[in-house]
Amino acid sequence: MSKPLKQIHLAAHFPGVNNTTVWSDPAAGSHIEFESFAHFARTAERAKFDFLFLAEGLRLREQGGKIYDLDVVGRPDTFTVLTALAAVTDRIGLTGTINSTFNEPYEVARQFASLDHLSAGRAAWNVVTSWDAFTGENFRRGGFLAQEDRYTRAKQFLTAAHTLFDSWRGDEIVADKETGRFLRDADAGSFHHRDEHFDIAGQFNVPRSPQGRPVIFQAGDSEEGREFAAATADAIFSRHSTLDAGKTFYTDVKGRLGRYGRTADELLILPSATFVLGDTDAEAHERAREVRRSQVSGQTAIKFLEQVWNRDLSAYDPDGPLPDIDPDTGEHTVARGRASVRMFRDPTATAREWRERAEAEGLSIRDLVIEAGNRQTFVGTAATVAETINSFVQADASDGFILVPHVTPGGLDEFADTVVPLLQERGVFRSEYEGTTLRDHLKIAVPEPGADRETAARTAS
């Protein structure tokens, strides 16, 4: 007997600061004006997506001691733009990346609980960590955290936030005009949380929100990151969008849930994915090549190599061969505020591999960067892309995808109009929202207040 068809989860990422948006495209609009966000959110909601997603970065990136100027730069505040989107949409989930390092639990819990109330149950929090002093220069605490402490603080931050969310059970407000009783319980919202990073106590002032607490998302691929997600998250974002890497990651992370008393359907795995559509598969591949060339100018290619080489390579010709010198393996000083740098854990080996490949295939610097940095996921006709997405999900390479268009705000429209109906025809994607909250869309239960304190405490220890 064959397995029943899995239902696909789809979300959309409005890219903020990034190097993949093709801003020179005539169709590209503002990434700051609210109308862009509203258009994007309405498209995602029209397509019955689970949620839309915003990333965060709290300091402008620098390279060679100067603000990096080749990428899309500048973004609005996450909480604020999501709350405004709640006014122009009805169902779509609103997921914000909020850093646990340069915030305090009382304030963040308040903002998420407020967003959940103001959106009638659509808030989600992608919990991320930071440690670098570079970003810390914008905040009261400064760069106070050792890198190895960042997950400790994140776990304790999340535990503290859960304590605050759970400090109201949901039945305290009586508001009986006749008797004059507003609160059932004068202690509503009382909390106390103490650990290495936080010693806080008092009364939380936002009553329990429609979802109890926001849906919790995690990104992070390290051993610690996977374990953190397995213990605490409702969904995990991954980078593994190829079939084999996806299956390996999926098996690994779902296999960790048992030790936290959780089942495989309690954590969704949602890789981020790009797409390029065309009338024929060949046309889509041609468009995809154009997109890549638009994303990687000659200057962008040189700057990208500098991030790996950790050296000034401005004298090199992007249309010429790769540098024959090795990367500077000392402290990374060229690029700051850029997570991608950490992906190349052995720059010398990466450089050698790229040089060999460029020589063998006759690639220039720019060609190599286009090829090496290519993370295009789904390329083809709508039918091809729908079939590929479905086959990945049915093969347990993921539970769905977070789609990142290369043009905003209209880059999702074509997908919504052509791919989504095909997934609906196959019976693997909803045609209407069944519920109103993000938990409804993700099929995640509203937690009982305090139900997971034990788990949270175990995680924090």
Next chain:
Amino acid sequence: MPSSPPADPSSSSAAPPSSQPLHLAVALDGTGWHPASWREPGARPDDLLTAGFWTDAVLEAERGLLDFVTFEDSLSPQSSDRERLDGRTDQVRGRLDAVLVATRVAPVTRNIGLVPTVVATHTEPFHLSKAIATLDYVSGGRAGLRVKVSAAPHEAAHFGRREFPALRADELTAPRGQALVEELFDEAADYVEVVRRLWDSWEDDAEIRDAATGRFIDREKLHYIDFEGRHFSVKGPSITPRPPQGQPVVSALAHAPVPYRLVARSTDIGYVTPHDATEAAAIVLEVTAERERAGLGTEPLHIFGDLVVFLDPEPGSARARKERLDALDGSALTSDALVFTGTPSELADLLIEWQRAGLSGFRLRPGTVDHDLPAITRELVPELQERGAFRRSYEASTLRGLLGLSRPANRYASAQA
């Protein structure tokens, strides 16, 4: 007019009517400023945590052509005791983040200014600067903020990073209390300075999308703010481009010389709480003098009078209503601001008299939202319009525009020019 010398209050009755229309705001706080307001038949205490409640209230204020609404907030539950939680269960407790409430309302309103309260003492100016900038984008240039401080030990315990002594109101005026008050207000001034510098940290035309060079921004038009202060330092620039108004409107409530200094040096609007026209004139003189001492004498500053209002067309009925609410609450309403009960016409008289004393506008705190807010928009406003003292339509699309404030030049751009 902002910063204009106040008229002599002793001759106010003889003074000609001000040629300047007055400005009008309402302060929204739950079901109203009377602690028993939630028990009124028309009150909606069950809806306080919904978007609909706030949308309805702000749309009502916009119907009355008001300049802006403020949203109260604090980092702990409401309390009838300023220094500690009171443990009461017969008043509204619990509320939503004011910045987010203002933002939720922004896309469904068109003209009215949106001014949430922000506690400078425990929050990050970097986060707040981008949040208000975003509110300004979302609202098309209608954002402001009201900055306040918190000396409450129980609020500090919510953050676990600072400790404040428990001081009664009378101890706040003693030397130990004054030192704390000065510290908190100096910190708030630094906070506003950081927020303002961050708004200017991108020049208006920093985003260039220059396909020829591949540059998305001109980094020469982005600026480090390099702020160093006693309580925090902030490098900058902001991650959010300069907001539509350039500088959203900054405001603060002030009752004494130290907060008057914050108003004079750091804000565009100060809310003050005189109890008569003479006191209003004296406060205006004091704040204006402080502004001049700070070298900002030529910069416009609005000084708004705050009033708690109960309005009914029939003489005596507003007072009776307030007394009925007092009885429900178990004590007579007291406030830092004058508690006005009377007819819309009587309130119009008072506002015009106080305007002659030098105030440029008023922030009215409705005793009950369900009754007194529509009384302001549907009875007081027409009364003022008939006297030529209030606008008949919105004449600007931004909050600065409504307040007669021009869009400021960018401090960093002008420094280079």
